[in-house]
Amino acid sequence: MDKALGDKIPEFNKKPGGGGNVGLSGASFSLGDHRTKFEVFVIILVAVIIIGGAEWLIYAFKVPQYVLPRPSQIAYALVTEFPNLWPHVKITLFELFVGFGIGASIGFVLAAVITQFPFVEKVVTPYILLLVTTPMLALVPLLILRFGFGSEPRIIAVALASGPMVMINSATGFRRVDLAKIALAKSFGASTLQIFTKIRIPMAMPMIIVGLMVGSIFGLLTTVGAEMVGGAEGLGNRLTYYSALIRMPQFFAIILILAILGISIYVFFFWLGKKWASWEA
Structure with a gap:
C-alpha cells in the first residue's frame, strides 16, 4: 500500500534544519526557515552587485532610457x-x-x-x-x-x-x-x-x-x-x-x-x- 500511495507530496518543513522544500511535478521551490547572518549578507551583496552593475553598464554604454532605463x-x-x-x-x-x-x-x-x-x-x-x-x-x-x-x-x-x-x-x-x-x-x-x-x-x-x-x-x-x-x-x-x-x-x-x-x-x-x-x- 505504501508503494501504491507513497508518491512524495509537498513538504512545508517547520524544522530549523529543513530546507522547506515544496515539490510540484518534479520541480521544487525552497524557502529556508532561517538564515545565518553571513547568508543574509551574501544575498544583499549579490543584489547590490547586480543592481549596481546594471546601473554602471547602462550608464557607461549610454543606453537610451527608452530602450533600457x-x-x-x-x-x-x-x-x-x-x-x-x-x-x-x-x-x-x-x-x-x-x-x-x-x-x-x-x-x-x-x-x-x-x-x-x-x-x-x-x-x-x-x-x-x-x-x-x-x-x-x-x-x-x-x-x-x-x-x-x-x-x-x-x-x-x-x-x-x-x-x-x-x-x-x-x-x-x-x-x-x-x-x-x-x-x-x-x-x-x-x-x-x-x-x-x-x-x-x-x-x-x-x-x-x-x-x-x-x-x-x-x-x-x-x-x-x-x-x-x-x-x-x-x-x-x-x-x-x-x-x-x-x-x-x-x-x-x-x-x-x-x-x-x-x-x-x-x-x-x-x-x-x-x-x-x-x-x-
Whole structure:
C-alpha cells in the first residue's frame, strides 16, 4: 500500500534544519526557515552587485532610457508615479482576489466530488483539460462583448484560469490519503463527511496549498494579461499605456510591482503551508 500511495507530496518543513522544500511535478521551490547572518549578507551583496552593475553598464554604454532605463530611474519612477498607480493596483488586486476566490472554491468542490464519485470524474475531466490547455486571454474579447468593459470579463478569466489548478492539485492530494486510515475510521462508524473533513482534507492539505499557490500565480498573470487585452484600468492597462508612450521607467516600475505581488503570493502560501501542513515534516 505504501508503494501504491507513497508518491512524495509537498513538504512545508517547520524544522530549523529543513530546507522547506515544496515539490510540484518534479520541480521544487525552497524557502529556508532561517538564515545565518553571513547568508543574509551574501544575498544583499549579490543584489547590490547586480543592481549596481546594471546601473554602471547602462550608464557607461549610454543606453537610451527608452530602450533600457537605469535601476535608479526605475526606482525614481516608482516613487513619483506610485500615487497615480495605486488605484490601478487596487483594481488589479480586486479582480485577482474575486476571480481567484470563485475559481478556487469551485475547483475545491469539484475535487471533492470527483474523489467521491469516479463517474463524475470521467465526465468532468475532458472539460478540465480543455480549460487547462486553452489560454484564457483568448476568451477575454468574447467575454467583453458579452459583459462589457467592466471587471466582470477579467474576473471570469481569472476564475477559469485558477480553478483547474486548484482542482487538479486538491484531487491529487485527496487520492493520496492512506487507505488504512480510512478503513480504520469506517470501522469506528465514521460517516463519509467525517472521513472527508477529518482525514482527507488534513492529509491532503500540502497539495491543496500548492494548488492554491499555483492557481493564484496563474490568476495574477491572467489578470494582467486580460487588462492588457481589454479595459481602461488596472496594472495591465498601465503597461500598455506606458509602452505606447515609450515611458520605460514607468513601464519597468509596474513590472517591479507585479514581481513584488508574485513573490508576496508565494511567501504567503508558504507561510500558510508551514502553519497548516507542517505535520508532513
